[in-house]
Amino acid sequence: MESSDEQLCRAVATQEPGAFDLLVERYQERAYRIAWSVLRDREDARDCSQEAFIRLHESAGSFAGQSKFSTWFYRILVNCCLDQQRRRRGWRRLVGWRDQRADGPDERDPVEQAPAPFTDPVDRMDTERRMTKVWALVDELSPQQRAAVTLSCREGLATKDIAVVLNVSEATVRVHLHRALATLRRRLGDEG
Amino acid sequence: MNDVHVDEWLIDHVRGELDPADRARVDTHLVACDDCRASRERFAALMTELARTAPPPPPIHWGAYRAELRERLERRTSGSAWLWASLARPLPALVAAGLVALLVMTGLPGAVRTPDPLALDNTILASQLDMIARLDVVQQLDLLEDFNVIGELDELPEPRKS
Numbered sequence: 326m327e328s329s330d331e332q333l334c335r336a337v338a339t340q341e342p343g344a345f346d347l348l349v350e351r352y353q354e355r356a357y358r359i360a361w362s363v364l365r366d367r368e369d370a371r372d373c374s375q376e377a378f379i380r381l382h383e384s385a386g387s388f389a390g391q392s393k394f395s396t397w398f399y400r401i402l403v404n405c406c407l408d409q410q411r412r413r414r415g416w417r418r419l420v421g422w423r424d425q426r427a428d429g430p431d432e433r434d435p436v437e438q439a440p441a442p443f444t445d446p447v448d449r450m451d452t453e454r455r456m457t458k459v460w461a462l463v464d465e466l467s468p469q470q471r472a473a474v475t476l477s478c479r480e481g482l483a484t485k486d487i488a489v490v491l492n493v494s495e496a497t498v499r500v501h502l503h504r505a506l507a508t509l510r511r512r513l514g515d516e517g
Numbered sequence: 518m519n520d521v522h523v524d525e526w527l528i529d530h531v532r533g534e535l536d537p538a539d540r541a542r543v544d545t546h547l548v549a550c551d552d553c554r555a556s557r558e559r560f561a562a563l564m565t566e567l568a569r570t571a572p573p574p575p576p577i578h579w580g581a582y583r584a585e586l587r588e589r590l591e592r593r594t595s596g597s598a599w600l601w602a603s604l605a606r607p608l609p610a611l612v613a614a615g616l617v618a619l620l621v622m623t624g625l626p627g628a629v630r631t632p633d634p635l636a637l638d639n640t641i642l643a644s645q646l647d648m649i650a651r652l653d654v655v656q657q658l659d660l661l662e663d664f665n666v667i668g669e670l671d672e673l674p675e676p677r678k679s
Contacts, residue, residue: 479567
């Protein structure tokens, strides 16, 4: 009989050989897909999803089994992604601040002044081919809203699970989702 | 709820996440309110589109992914093992001696004193005592210099004739 995710996680905690590899195989595609949905960068998504697996390996013993394994793991994963976003934003702010000093006073948002991050043209074409208009607009949402939309509409997580993953209340998840979808509807209406 | 629009409940209504009582109230409101009914339909269509058109991420090679992950994990595990080992290892004698000396210097009260200004003055004075002992010579230094100039007067150049 096939082991459940929760049993495998406990096996990882007791360092049973093969348990970790089995969990990775089960979750690698979902982890990479969620990370990519939040970060929209292949290398970052690869890096963050791998980092989430490493953290899973390190903290498997702390999985108490109060929530599903998938919810617990997604929380680790989304935390990695949001940390990465914050680092990226901090770097852009720094670059924006330097530009502002060089060009004199400027009231524009430093993030807007930052140069666009380098993307491989082939990757970019590939990504654009895959992106529909509505998902291109999802890209413009805040990281938390984007994570809520991804987990809800793409991964099919319930509000209570998204709340655990994002470490916020269910009411906050509802607010994120409502604002995100209302924004998308408005922009699609404006542009359509 | 019948008189108040139910916009903030509509997404949960579409997702089927309302408890039975709330769902019944929203249903009742939707029957009577064209705006909220239209809004619910737009939310439902948008969520369906989001689920249907979610772009797949760029493809990656899963074998390489797992190999890289395994390598990172081993690096991390061996890195932390090295840290613990180095913490457990006895400190080299030189570093230990240095630490003891540092503790003695900083830990013992009065071990390092700030210089006393009076003692500093005394030291300077003591270095000048030898000069004071030969005060007679020092006082005549100007006179000796004058003698030297007088002795060399005949060697001065002739004044120019206009």
